[in-house]
Amino acid sequence: MRTSVELPRRVAVIGVGVLGACVGWNLSRQGAQVIFLDADRPGEGVTNWSFSWVNASNKTVRRSYFDLNVAGMAAHRDLADAIGPDSWWYPSGHLRWAGDAAAETKLLETAELLAGWGYGVEVCPGAEARRRLDPAVAIPGEVSVVFYPDEAWVHGRRLVGRLVGLAVAAGAELRSDTAVRDIGTGADGGVRTVGLSDGSRLDVDIVVNAAGPGAARVAGLVDRRLPMRREPGVVARVGCAQVPVRRPLHAPRIEIRPDGDGSVVLHSREVDALIDTGEEPAELARLLHDMGQQVVPGLGDSRVTAARVANRPIPADGFPSVGAVPSVPGYYEAVSHSGITLGPVIGRLLAAEILSGKRDAMLADFRPERFRAHTSHPPG
Numbered sequence: 001m002r003t004s005v006e007l008p009r010r011v012a013v014i015g016v017g018v019l020g021a022c023v024g025w026n027l028s029r030q031g032a033q034v035i036f037l038d039a040d041r042p043g044e045g046v047t048n049w050s051f052s053w054v055n056a057s058n059k060t061v062r063r064s065y066f067d068l069n070v071a072g073m074a075a076h077r078d079l080a081d082a083i084g085p086d087s088w089w090y091p092s093g094h095l096r097w098a099g100d101a102a103a104e105t106k107l108l109e110t111a112e113l114l115a116g117w118g119y120g121v122e123v124c125p126g127a128e129a130r131r132r133l134d135p136a137v138a139i140p141g142e143v144s145v146v147f148y149p150d151e152a153w154v155h156g157r158r159l160v161g162r163l164v165g166l167a168v169a170a171g172a173e174l175r176s177d178t179a180v181r182d183i184g185t186g187a188d189g190g191v192r193t194v195g196l197s198d199g200s201r202l203d204v205d206i207v208v209n210a211a212g213p214g215a216a217r218v219a220g221l222v223d224r225r226l227p228m229r230r231e232p233g234v235v236a237r238v239g240c241a242q243v244p245v246r247r248p249l250h251a252p253r254i255e256i257r258p259d260g261d262g263s264v265v266l267h268s269r270e271v272d273a274l275i276d277t278g279e280e281p282a283e284l285a286r287l288l289h290d291m292g293q294q295v296v297p298g299l300g301d302s303r304v305t306a307a308r309v310a311n312r313p314i315p316a317d318g319f320p321s322v323g324a325v326p327s328v329p330g331y332y333e334a335v336s337h338s339g340i341t342l343g344p345v346i347g348r349l350l351a352a353e354i355l356s357g358k359r360d361a362m363l364a365d366f367r368p369e370r371f372r373a374h375t376s377h378p379p380g
C-alpha cells in the first residue's frame with residue numbers, strides 16, 4: 001500500500017491543456033511517472049481559443065478567488081524564471097476603459113477596491129494612455145483609463161508545448177489523439193486502470209481529470225457528478241503585417257490582444273451572446289473584426305484567419321474544482337475557468353497535494369467535495 005511519502009508509480013493526466021500541462025510538469029519534475037493523455041493534440045483545446053489574459057482585476061467576486069488569481073500571476077512569473085519566458089509569457093500590463101458614465105463609475109470603484117487590496121493600478125486620462133502606452137488605439141481623450149501594470153497575456157498553446165516537451169524529456173509519456181474511455185476501480189473504489197480509445201488499458205495509481213469542457217464526462221467515469229455551466233465564447237484570430245497593439249485591452253465592446261507573430265486575437269461578450277442564436281462562426285468573426293477596427297483602425301488591413309467557438313470549463317458555481325475526491329481514492333480534479341491565469345498555481349498546489357497528501361489552505365473554497373452527489377449512470 002502506498003504511504004504519503006512514497007511517490008505514486010504512475011499518474012495519468014487526462015487532458016493536456018494548460019491545466020493538465022501545468023499539473024503534469026510539476027509532477028514530473030518531482031519524480032512522478034506521468035502519462036499525458038489527450039483525445040486531440042496538446043494545447044489545441046480551449047487553451048488555444050482563449051483571450052488568455054493573466055489577471056486578478058476581473059476576479060473580485062470573492063476575496064479567496066481574487067487571492068488565488070493573484071497567486072496565479074506570481075506563479076507565472078516564477079514559471080517564466082524556471083523555464084524561460086520566450087514565446088509564451090508577455091508581461092505587458094493591461095488597459096481598460098468604459099463606454100458610459102455609469103460603467104466608468106463602476107470601473108473606478110473596482111480600481112479603488114483593488115488598490116486597497118494592494119493590487120497594481122494606475123488611472124490616467126485617455127489622451128495620456130494613448131500617448132504613453134498604446135498610440136495605435138483610438139482611446140477617447142477624455143475617458144478615465146485604468147492601467148494594470150502587473151497583468152499579462154500568455155500564448156497558451158506554446159506554454160503547453162514547452163511544459164509537455166520538458167516533461168517528456170525528463171521521462172514522461174505523451175499519447176495524443178487518444179481519448180480516455182473508462183476508468184477502472186478496485187474493490188476499495190480506488191483508481192486502478194484507464195481504458196483508451198485505441199483499445200489499450202494502462203495500469204495507473206492516480207488520475208488527474210484536466211479534461212476542460214470534457215471534465216464532467218470524465219468525472220462520470222468514476223460515477224461522480226461534476227455540474228458544469230454551459231458558457232460558450234468565440235475568439236477570432238486576425239492576421240496583420242504589423243501588430244498594432246502592445247498589450248491586452250478591454251474597450252467598451254471588444255477585447256483585443258497581440259498573439260505573437262503577425263496576429264491579433266479578438267473577443268467580445270456581446271458577440272458571445274449571439275452564439276446561441278445560431279449565427280455562423282464566420283459571421284461572428286466578421287462582427288468581431290468590424291468592432292476591432294473601430295478601436296484599432298490599423299486593423300483595417302488585416303483579415304480573419306481563424307475563429308472558433310469553445311465552451312468555458314466552468315463548474316456550476318463559477319469557481320474552480322481542484323483536489324482529491326476522497327470517495328474515489330486516486331482520483332483528482334483540475335477544472336477551472338480562468339485556467340490561463342490559474343494554471344501554474346493550480347499545477348503547483350495540486351502536484352504537492354498528490355505527492356505529499358497535504359491540502360493547501362489556498363484551495364479551501366475550491367474543493368471538489370462541494371459537489372457531493374454521485375451519478376447513478378455515467379453521462380453518455
Ligand SMILES: Cc1cc2nc3c(=O)[nH]c(=O)nc-3n(C[C@H](O)[C@H](O)[C@H](O)COP(=O)(O)OP(=O)(O)OC[C@H]3O[C@@H](n4cnc5c(N)ncnc54)[C@H](O)[C@@H]3O)c2cc1C
Pocket residue numbers: 014015016017018019020037038039040041042043044045046047048049050051052053054055178179180181210211212213214215218232233234235267310311312313334335336337338339340341342
Ligand atoms: C472565449 C474565452 C475567453 C477566455 N479568456 C480567458 C482569459 O482571458 N484568461 C483566463 O485566464 N482564462 C480565460 N478563459 C478560460 C481558459 O481559456 C480556460 O480556463 C483554460 O484554457 C482551460 O484549460 P484546460 O486545460 O482546462 O482545458 P483545455 O485547454 O480545453 O484542455 C482540455 C483537454 O482535454 C482533452 N480531453 C477532453 N476529454 C478527454 C478525454 N476523455 N480523454 C482525453 N483527453 C480529453 C481535450 O482534447 C483538451 O485538449 C477563456 C475561455 C474562453 C472560452
